[in-house]
Amino acid sequence: MTFTIRNGNKINKQEYGDGEMRARLERERETRRESIIEATEQLLNEKTFESITMDDIAMRSDFAKASIYQYFKNKEELLIKVFSRILEIKCRLIKEKCLSQADPVQAIRNYIRLEFEFIRRYPWGPRVAATFPFIDYQEVNYLFALYEQKKKLIAAIIQRGQTGGIFVKADLDVFTNMIISAGVGFVNYFSTHMSSDLQSPEIEMFISTIIKGITKGEQ
């Protein structure tokens, strides 16, 4: 199974039947926000968030430095936006590719694979998340909400597996935390320290091990 991660938000060009000035301006504004975010994402592939300067972002996004502040309150808010956009996409894809799966085993498989897709698309994710100054900004609440949403989606999958007698019995919350931590943790570490190749045999071995570990009886 291979996903292609598409940007679900970006509005590039779209015809609108009705000439509503206000809406068009709004849309253009959003487009410019997006291009700044994209520039930032590019730069995050190259260096630390802390070491990226507003000049870098301005240069890459073809805006004047001062203009960036018309779209984002400050550097940190920009980072949060970058991050939450990715989480939104991730949540949507979990719904589409995993929750829709009738078979809980397959759903879990897909979920772990999905995390891999993301790490390939945004390899700087763990690095940036690791150093993110999560506490200081209120927009972060939205980010936390997205984390919770994701957790609920995984929990739903697991519950279905337990109800169906396929997964082992365990406190649902504990089970969910464990699966997410194991999945995301493995993916982060493996791709950072060993290989980001989606075909690496370690990945399949990890998935099998986890599946075997959480299913009742033999697979």
Added chain:
Amino acid sequence: MTFTIRNGNKINKQEYGDGEMRARLERERETRRESIIEATEQLLNEKTFESITMDDIAMRSDFAKASIYQYFKNKEELLIKVFSRILEIKCRLIKEKCLSQADPVQAIRNYIRLEFEFIRRYPWGPRVAATFPFIDYQEVNYLFALYEQKKKLIAAIIQRGQTGGIFVKADLDVFTNMIISAGVGFVNYFSTHMSSDLQSPEIEMFISTIIKGITKGEQ
């Protein structure tokens, strides 16, 4: 099982028969180096290495800023020293606490627990590792050697388990990579995003899941 991580390098007291000035000065100097390293470790609990200033370190270690430069060439050299000291300790402890175990299952359990002990002692480890400028410094070669050493130790444990018919068959290298990534990854992620409590039930569930996944037949 609980480990207590001791500093394996620090020279606190040493007997010396004769008042050899030179040697005493040398030791005092080392003590001061240590206290700077310790101040840095403390600060790493609180913020990014990049965001820690030499003023911070000076303040915390009760030296004047300029004095730090008598002990470390620059900020990066200081970080490398901090980091490699920890890796040395980790390697030593793996040998002592895991490799010495006759039972492979227990050895693997101990290893994952050990990673937890470290994350509690040095919670900033993953964060710092994630942003470390690994390429630019030659001392880094030593770190890589330590990583390899660690891998060999884990491989030895796994091989014993396979030879003894306890662990599933799989390419040794793949198996080792998988175990390390799963273990370290889970530990990093769980303690960063969820809880660093050693008693969290998720930890036991993770360990059990992995053990069940890699052992033949029923547990």
Added chain:
Amino acid sequence: MTFTIRNGNKINKQEYGDGEMRARLERERETRRESIIEATEQLLNEKTFESITMDDIAMRSDFAKASIYQYFKNKEELLIKVFSRILEIKCRLIKEKCLSQADPVQAIRNYIRLEFEFIRRYPWGPRVAATFPFIDYQEVNYLFALYEQKKKLIAAIIQRGQTGGIFVKADLDVFTNMIISAGVGFVNYFSTHMSSDLQSPEIEMFISTIIKGITKGEQ
């Protein structure tokens, strides 16, 4: 004979038919560059370039220290700009005031006087030239070219004097080097160690001595 040294580069006012924003900004920018250069020149009257700090320059030019870096890459680049501007002016004036003279004796007189004018206007010239880190910057090539140009101008004067049977016979290159070294050297030393008064009798005595020394027969 008295010269008034005018700044040949500075753009103070310029007519421009149409309100071209871009051009105006460009000009304003240049004006600000000039005022930083001028502040630096002032300070060079008071102390070594090495001992002048960016804070000094900022203070004197009424900019914030950080602003200076919008106009010059660093302290050295600023010095080079200061320096090459002066050399350009000097070359231009030699052409105007000396080469244009029909009488070689008068031309040489004027040249030595000209060096005096410069030393009065930029007394720090020799001092700065003496400590300038000439090797490290590529713009320095331009300076060397100017030095060569000046030498050619003086050589032309001397050759005319030799052809006309007025100056003694001697290798043209040797003669030129001697005249420049004697002239500039005397001027530098005398004004630094004794007096920078243009009316000092030593100056006339020096000029007479040199003229007598290089002319055939009696003057």
Added chain:
Amino acid sequence: MTFTIRNGNKINKQEYGDGEMRARLERERETRRESIIEATEQLLNEKTFESITMDDIAMRSDFAKASIYQYFKNKEELLIKVFSRILEIKCRLIKEKCLSQADPVQAIRNYIRLEFEFIRRYPWGPRVAATFPFIDYQEVNYLFALYEQKKKLIAAIIQRGQTGGIFVKADLDVFTNMIISAGVGFVNYFSTHMSSDLQSPEIEMFISTIIKGITKGEQ
């Protein structure tokens, strides 16, 4: 004529018949002062005085940095000592090599040659003199006295030449200032900007020009 500039002050080793502790200690102290001065002179061949650090001097002279302050009040005092030692030697040599000459023309020749010898031995002289902070230190008075002494020596030579009807008539002070400025100035400039080769034909041409310029009638 070629001089060899010898260090006239340095006491290296000397046997003393009588065991006067005090005097020996004094001598040893002086020896150490000398070796610091010598280290500084070496370094001045390599870089600006301002850019030479006390660490450099300590390293080169094989003292601990703090020890230097036992011999010199501060960096500037050290420089003044370096300088005045050279001037002392110069004054002595003028006496020996020039003032002793019966022929005033030959004496002037020797003097200019002597300046060349010095510039070869201490090429950094003009550079350092150019940037020296002459005003702030009282030891500088001694330096000025030496300058005056030198001037008197040259004046004596010139006066003899005038009395003997060999040199042109002119105010003695003006004449002396002119000769010193022309001589030292030429030497400084020529050796800095063109060549420090003692055999360069420009040197002989300069000397001849000056001699011709200041002598009555034909040479």
Added chain:
DNA sequence: AATGAATGAGAGTTCATTCAT
């Protein structure tokens, strides 16, 4: 006397942010 250690003061430079147009 000699020196290892310590340091206040300051250097040049950078950068997120704001101002003025």
Added chain:
DNA sequence: TATGAATGAACTCTCATTCAT
């Protein structure tokens, strides 16, 4: 809205000098 310009605050690192032994 867009942006060139301006800047305060902070950074790492250096150095002449002093202290304590």
